Amino acid sequence: MGFKNKRKTKITTKKGNPFDMYIDYFFNREKKKNPRLYKNKKLDIKDFEKKDNAFILLGHSTVLFKIDGMTFITDPVLREGRVGPLGILGPKNFKYRMKYTADDMPAKLDGVLISHNHYDHLDYKTISKLDSRVKKYFVPTGVKELLVKNGIDKEKVVELGWDDNSNLNGIDIILAPTRHFSGRGLFDGNKTLWGSWIVRGSRRFFFSGDTGYCEEFKRIGREYGPFDVTLIECGAYSKYWSSIHLMPEETVEVGIDLRSSLIVPIHNRKYDLSLHKWDEPLIRFERKAKELEGLRYKIPELGEVTEY
Numbered sequence: 297m298g299f300k301n302k303r304k305t306k307i308t309t310k311k312g313n314p315f316d317m318y319i320d321y322f323f324n325r326e327k328k329k330n331p332r333l334y335k336n337k338k339l340d341i342k343d344f345e346k347k348d349n350a351f352i353l354l355g356h357s358t359v360l361f362k363i364d365g366m367t368f369i370t371d372p373v374l375r376e377g378r379v380g381p382l383g384i385l386g387p388k389n390f391k392y393r394m395k396y397t398a399d400d401m402p403a404k405l406d407g408v409l410i411s412h413n414h415y416d417h418l419d420y421k422t423i424s425k426l427d428s429r430v431k432k433y434f435v436p437t438g439v440k441e442l443l444v445k446n447g448i449d450k451e452k453v454v455e456l457g458w459d460d461n462s463n464l465n466g467i468d469i470i471l472a473p474t475r476h477f478s479g480r481g482l483f484d485g486n487k488t489l490w491g492s493w494i495v496r497g498s499r500r501f502f503f504s505g506d507t508g509y510c511e512e513f514k515r516i517g518r519e520y521g522p523f524d525v526t527l528i529e530c531g532a533y534s535k536y537w538s539s540i541h542l543m544p545e546e547t548v549e550v551g552i553d554l555r556s557s558l559i560v561p562i563h564n565r566k567y568d569l570s571l572h573k574w575d576e577p578l579i580r581f582e583r584k585a586k587e588l589e590g591l592r593y594k595i596p597e598l599g600e601v602t603e604y
Contacts, residue, residue, distance in 0.1 A: 298486030299437070301475050303510055309538045317536045320571055329573040331390055334565060337599030338394045341402055349499050350603045351525070353596050354396050355389070355566035357417055357505065359527055364497040366467055368407040370527075371417040371505070372426060374398045379415040379567065381481055386415070387567040390574070394599060398425035407464055410435045411505025412478045412490035413442060416567060420446045434462060434469050438478075438488030458491055468496040472516050474507035476540050494520050499604065502526040502554055506563065508539045509546045513553035522555035525604040531564030531577040544580035548588070558604055559585070559593040 308317065336355070344350055344360070351361035357371040373379065374397050380386030408430050410418055418439070424447060433443060433453045440455040454462050456471040463469065471491040479485040494516070495501040500523045502516075507529055517523075530547040542550065544561070551559030561581045565574065578595055585593045596602045 299478070299489045300486070301477075301510070302473055302512055303475065305475055305477075305508065305539050307477055307540055308536050310536045317534075320536075325571055326573055330568050331574055333393055334390045334598070335393045336396075336565075337597050339396060339400050339599050340601060341400065344601050345402060347601065347603055349524075350601055351501075351527070351560075352601055353560070353562060353598050355392070355598050357411065357503075357529070357563050358396075359503065359562065360401065361495075361501060363467060363495055363499050363501055366406040366465065366497075367402050367404060368409060368495065369401065369405055369426075370409045370493065370503050371411055372398070372401075372408060372422045373416060373419040374401070374422045374425075375419065379419065381415065387569055389566050390568075392598070396599070398422055401426060401429065403429060404431070405429045406431050407469065408433045409469070409493045409495075409503060410439055411474075411492065411503070412436060412476060413439055413480055413488050414478065414506070415480065416569070417505070418442070418480075423448065432464060434471075434493070436471055436478075436489035436491050442488070456491075457489065466497065468494070470494040470496070470520065472520070473510070473512045474505055475510040475512075476506045476508065492516075494523075496520070499524040501604075502528075502556070504528045504550070504562070506541065507550075508537075508541055509550065513550050517553050517555040522557060525558045525560060526551050526554050526556040527560045527562045528554075529563040530561030530581050532567070532569035533572070533577070534570045537570075544577045545584045547577075547581050548584045548591070548593075551593070552588075552591075557592060559591070560602075561593075561595060565598055
């Protein structure tokens with residue numbers, strides 16, 4: 297038996313021919329849907345290190361952030377090339393004006409937060425390059441074994457279940473439920489857990505990982521919020537995956553459920569993982585956010601230092 301979502305969830309949600317999704321993905325994709333060159337910003341790590349509470353989006357779900365002067369990174373994938381189990385058939389990253397690599401990261405990383413074991417969130421090559429800088433890894437149940445098998449010292453890895461709380465130098469680190477799944481091959485489906493991360497010091501920081509909409513976000517907002525900033529999935533959605541990935545309008549809804557002071561959309565601007573154009577998630581997110589008077593949101597450029 298593997299792990300289960302709080303609510304019964306099907307990975308593929310649209311009824312009909314099960315091959316429709318693959319036909320759409322490989323043959324009915326919109327042409328010229330990806331940027332020829334994404335004009336991201338050059339990293340200014342020195343400026344970032346001067347801040348006590350700040351973050352930098354590095355593309356997809358990789359976020360470098362500080363809270364009370366401590367430095368963390370989420371789901372680090374910091375290399376060029378394709379991700380996934382299919383090798384040359386896997387999605388390739390967009391071409392960036394400025395490249396971000398493991399070597400560009402701060403000399404000390406207090407914590408690495410992994411949301412789940414999918415290839416675009418858990419990248420062994422990046423982890424290996426970062427490891428000498430890392431004090432602790434925080435992972436969902438079952439992921440520790442994967443890191444240890446790939447050369448990470450088991451004493452550096454903290455494994456948590458949903459609503460478990462760890463503490464690192466006075467900072468609470470909590471794994472919260474999401475609605476998703478796990479697996480890296482044909483035979484390991486849901487053998488490891490998935491989740492979102494709450495990091496709580498003088499500020500409250502939320503990182504969603506991958507998720508569909510679920511009522512758990514209202515509970516998380518009540519029990520752990522309000523949050524100073526929430527970084528919430530917004531991209532790689534589809535009518536075929538509506539229970540395991542958020543639509544952009546739902547990204548706004550989740551931010552409200554979490555009682556967020558500032559909502560930031562992530563999981564975009566790096567890989568072509570669905571049928572939509574690269575910037576559609578951000579356009580739809582902003583359109584919905586603007587409908588709600590007083591809602592605070594921000595769409596930072598990749599590489600931009602943002603204080604919260």
